[in-house]
Amino acid sequence: xxxxxxxxxxxxxxxxxxxxxxxxxxxxxxxxxxxxxxxxxxxxxxxxxxxxxxxxxxxxxxxxxxxxxxxxxxxxxxxxxxxxxxxxxxxxxxxxxxxxxxxxxxxxxxxxxxxxxxxxxxxxxxxxxxxxxxxxxxxxxxxxxxxxxxxxxxxxxxxxxxxxxxxxxxxxxxxxxxxxxxxxxxxxxxxxxxxxxxxxxxxxxxxxxxxxxxxxxxxxxxxxxxxxxxxxxxxxxxxxxxxxxxxxxxxxxxxxxxxxxxxxxxxxxxxxxxxxxxxxxxxxxxxxxxxxxxxxxxxxxxxxxxxxxxxxxxxxxxxxxxxxxxxxxxxxxxxxxxxxxxxxxxxxxxxxxxxxxxxxxxxxxxxxxxxxxxxxxxxxxxxxxxxxxxxxxxxxxxxxxxxxxxxxxxxxxxxxxxxxxxxxxxxxxxxxxxxxxxxxxxxxxxxxxxxxxxxxxxxxxxxxxxxxxx
Amino acid sequence: xxxxxxxxxxxxxxxxxxxxxxxxxxxxxxxxxxxxxxxxxxxxxxxxxxxxxxxxxxxxxxxxxxxxxxxxxxxxxxxxxxxxxxxxxxxxxxxxxxxxxxxxxxxxxxxxxxxxxxxxxxxxxxxxxxxxxxxxxxxxxxxxxxxxxxxxxxxxxxxxxxxxxxx
Numbered sequence: 306x307x308x309x310x311x312x313x314x315x316x317x318x319x320x321x322x323x324x325x326x327x328x329x330x331x332x333x334x335x336x337x338x339x340x341x342x343x344x345x346x347x348x349x350x351x352x353x354x355x356x357x358x359x360x361x362x363x364x365x366x367x368x369x370x371x372x373x374x375x376x377x378x379x380x381x382x383x384x385x386x387x388x389x390x391x392x393x394x395x396x397x398x399x400x401x402x403x404x405x406x407x408x409x410x411x412x413x414x415x416x417x418x419x420x421x422x423x424x425x426x427x428x429x430x431x432x433x434x435x436x437x438x439x440x441x442x443x444x445x446x447x448x449x450x451x452x453x454x455x456x457x458x459x460x461x462x463x464x465x466x467x468x469x470x471x472x473x474x475x476x477x478x479x480x481x482x483x484x485x486x487x488x489x490x491x492x493x494x495x496x497x498x499x500x501x502x503x504x505x506x507x508x509x510x511x512x513x514x515x516x517x518x519x520x521x522x523x524x525x526x527x528x529x530x531x532x533x534x535x536x537x538x539x540x541x542x543x544x545x546x547x548x549x550x551x552x553x554x555x556x557x558x559x560x561x562x563x564x565x566x567x568x569x570x571x572x573x574x575x576x577x578x579x580x581x582x583x584x585x586x587x588x589x590x591x592x593x594x595x596x597x598x599x600x601x602x603x604x605x606x607x608x609x610x611x612x613x614x615x616x617x618x619x620x621x622x623x624x625x626x627x628x629x630x631x632x633x634x635x636x637x638x639x640x641x642x643x644x645x646x647x648x649x650x651x652x653x654x655x656x657x658x659x660x661x662x663x664x665x666x667x668x669x670x671x672x673x674x675x676x677x678x679x680x681x682x683x684x685x686x687x688x689x690x691x692x693x694x695x696x697x698x699x700x701x702x703x704x705x706x707x708x709x710x711x712x713x714x715x716x717x718x719x720x721x722x723x724x725x726x727x728x729x730x731x732x733x734x735x736x737x738x739x740x741x742x743x744x745x746x747x748x749x750x751x752x753x754x755x756x757x758x759x760x761x762x763x764x765x766x767x768x769x770x771x772x773x774x775x
Numbered sequence: 776x777x778x779x780x781x782x783x784x785x786x787x788x789x790x791x792x793x794x795x796x797x798x799x800x801x802x803x804x805x806x807x808x809x810x811x812x813x814x815x816x817x818x819x820x821x822x823x824x825x826x827x828x829x830x831x832x833x834x835x836x837x838x839x840x841x842x843x844x845x846x847x848x849x850x851x852x853x854x855x856x857x858x859x860x861x862x863x864x865x866x867x868x869x870x871x872x873x874x875x876x877x878x879x880x881x882x883x884x885x886x887x888x889x890x891x892x893x894x895x896x897x898x899x900x901x902x903x904x905x906x907x908x909x910x911x912x913x914x915x916x917x918x919x920x921x922x923x924x925x926x927x928x929x930x931x932x933x934x935x936x937x938x939x940x941x942x
Contacts, residue, residue: 336876336914340883343891347899354935358907358928360916386934393932 338366346372349379354393371407373397373429377414387415395421398428405458406432413441423450433458440465440487447471454478454502464488465512476502483508489515493522500524507531516567519547529553532571536563544597559609565601565624571608580612585620586627599628603635610636614643622648622658631661638666642696645673656715663690671699693723703732703766705741713748720749726756735765786813787824794832795824798839805842807886827885834881837874841866841890867897872913875901904940 336344345353345367353367375394382390394411409429411422422441427450429437435458439449448471453459455477462478463485464470470488472495481503490496496519500506506526510533532553548568555576561569562583584602602624609615615638628634638644644666648655663669669692700719719726733741742763786803788796804810809825816823827835844866848859870878875898882890902910911918920928929936 336879337883340879340891340895343895344898344902347896348903351935352903352905354932355907355939356910357932358920358925358936359911359914359918361919363916364928381938382934383937386937389933393935396931 341366342369342371345370349376350374350393350397354397365402367397368400368402369404370397370401371405373406373408374410376410376412378412391417391421394425398425401428401432404432406434408436408438409434410436410438411441412438416442416444419443419447422447426450427452430456430459435459436461436463438463442466443468445469448473451475456480470499472499478503479505481506485510485512486514487512489517490519490522493519496522497524500526504528509533511535516545516547516549519545519549519567521548521550523550523552525552527552527554529556531558531560532556533560534563534569535560536566544601559612561605562618565598565605568601569605571605574609574611577609577612579614579616580609581616581618582606582609582621583618584624585618586624596627598624599626599631599634603628603631607636610638611640612638613640614645615641616645617647617662619647622646622655625658631658632664635661635665639668641666642668642670643673644669644671645675647675660690663692664688667691668696670696671701672697673701675701675703689722693719695725697723698725698727699730700726700728701730701732705731705733705745713745716745717749717752720752720754720756720759722755723759724755726759729759729761730764731762732764732766735767738763738765784821787822788835789824789826790830790832790835791828792831794835796832796835796839799843801846802839802843805846805887805889806838807888808884829884830881831877834874834877837870837878838881838885838887838890842887845889863893872901904938906939906942907936909940909942 345356350370350373353370356363357365357367375390375397377390398406398409406429409425411425422439422443426437426439430450430452434456437453437459438461440463443466445468447466447468449464451473454472455475457479459478460480461483462481463483465485465487468489469491470486471491476499482505484503484506486509503526505528507528508531509526509529512533512535514536529551532551545566548570550570550572552572554573556571556574557576557578559571559574559577559580561581563569563585564587565584566587582602582605584598584605586598602621625631644662646659646662648659659674663672667690697719700723702716705716716729716731720729731741731745784800785797786800786809788798788803788809790796804813808827812825813819830838844862845854845859848854848856848862853859867875875894879891879894879898882894902913905913910916918925
């Protein structure tokens with residue numbers, strides 16, 4: 306319907322709309338300032354600063370740029386350019402026009418004096434910065450500028466500082482919704498005080514935080530919707546005698562990747578939708594504290610027992626293998642409808658673990674096994690889990706090549722026992738689909754598929770939705 | 776505004792160079808300037824022609840193509856998906872820098888947020904890590920600095936002029 310008709314043919318009436326721009330040629334070479342600034346907003350600060358040499362009109366255009374991102378790492382600075390780089394940060398923050406700075410991000414590898422960093426922070430805050438992202442090495446007693454902690458404009462705050470997290474007495478971050486911290490926390494009460502100053506916090510990421518000085522912290526964050534805990538393999542040192550209790554009755558998403566160094570106890574998670582648990586065992590400390598690891602993992606799982614969708618990593622499974630009394634220790638996941646379990650290289654007892662999880666999850670509707678799984682057919686339990694009889698509708702299995710007796714045995718076991726199964730989706734390498742089909746058909750004969758409406762689909766692995774979790 | 780049960784409404788738009796466009800209402804309503812016109816003039820007759828004195832036919836045709844596709848994407852729940860990215864990449868591939876600038880001016884005047892965002896980002900990507908001379912040529916900017924003045928500016932942000940692409 307976008308046909309162009311000649312004006313003479315139409316009898317439509319005209320109205321007037323806005324002023325007419327003068328000089329057609331001129332306006333092409335002179336894009337309006339707000340459009341130029343819009344373009345600048347998509348450019349890294351290095352490119353933005355270069356535009357000051359274009360012409361006199363451009364010389365100070367950058368002073369109203371609203372997104373400022375200085376990343377020393379990205380720019381591969383030559384040693385003799387560091388001074389020029391830092392002077393630019395001064396210029397952009399301190400000579401900015403009165404308009405707002407929406408975002409200020411600074412990532413430094415070099416250590417610079419606290420006063421200078423804080424002059425930038427306070428400038429950003431005074432320009433109503435909404436997103437502040439600082440990643441920098443600082444000295445032990447560094448305290449961020451006090452104005453940051455009472456900012457009414459900041460809604461996203463990301464701090465990555467290799468030092469103690471120090472802050473002034475007054476914390477009132479009345480608009481802070483997203484907080485990412487990679488810091489060493491101070492004493493318990495101060496830490497609690499900080500979080501109580503964030504009354505509308507919705508997303509919290511604790512990335513490799515250090516809790517060496519903490520024993521027992523209680524955080525009440527009723528507005529929290531997403532909590533992510535991430536600890537890399539080399540921190541902290543062993544299991545700490547530290548318990549963190551998080552009350553978050555509106556939490557919907559929980560992601561946990563950690564070597565279980567601290568005892569994390571989420572409470573009242575009545576709204577929890579999805580959880581990802583990647584709890585791994587730090588083998589350096591395994592000898593002395595073997596039973597501590599699975600116990601902490603189980604304790605964590607007990608706290609999230611009413612989750613609807615649960616993903617367990619290979620490491621979590623390996624950690625759970627260590628528990629002698631798993632059947633008794635695992636909670637009942639009564640709301641769980643979707644379970645995804647990753648079995649890695651270590652297949653020891655994987656069948657028993659899976660059956661144990663299925664027995665504890667009576668309402669599972671869909672089960673995903675994305676990694677190789679070689680159950681030992683002899684050990685699969687004879688008692689069919691409850692969900693097989695009433696709920697289990699979808700099963701997704703990946704990495705099947707068709708020549709392993711164990712994986713086929715599990716497939717057969719499911720097909721023969723799940724009464725309401727609707728769909729089995731098998732992912733394999735595209736070129737091998739036909740081969741796998743044949744293999745499975747041969748190996749599974751004779752088979753009695755229990756659910757009459759069950760469809761078995763073979764799909765190309767490359768179309769599989771990638772795992773969104775790290 | 777069209778009422779339920781009626782045939783879909785067509786909006787008439789007239790460009791600076793005298794071309795008349797018939798555009799489906801949902802597509803025309805992507806143009807904030809057109810939308811606010813009809814919001815303010817609820818009793819405007821169905822055959823009202825909205826003049827667009829700052830837009831000529833060529834960019835308007837391009838803009839209609841873009842908005843039409845995006846209205847459909849949204850209707851199909853495809854917004855933000857790969858399909859959209861593919862369309863956008865294809866859409867921009869054959870456009871010269873001049874055409875891009877024409878589109879940007881038109882999208883800015885018509886006030887189409889989504890398209891403006893996409894176009895300015897596309898231009899930014901074409902300018903990333905380019906030399907001062909390249910950017911001047913791109914925008915048709917005349918250098919009105921004296922050599923001394925330009926040298927002083929370059930000296931001030933010395934690090935920013937390191938390691939840019941060869942033209």
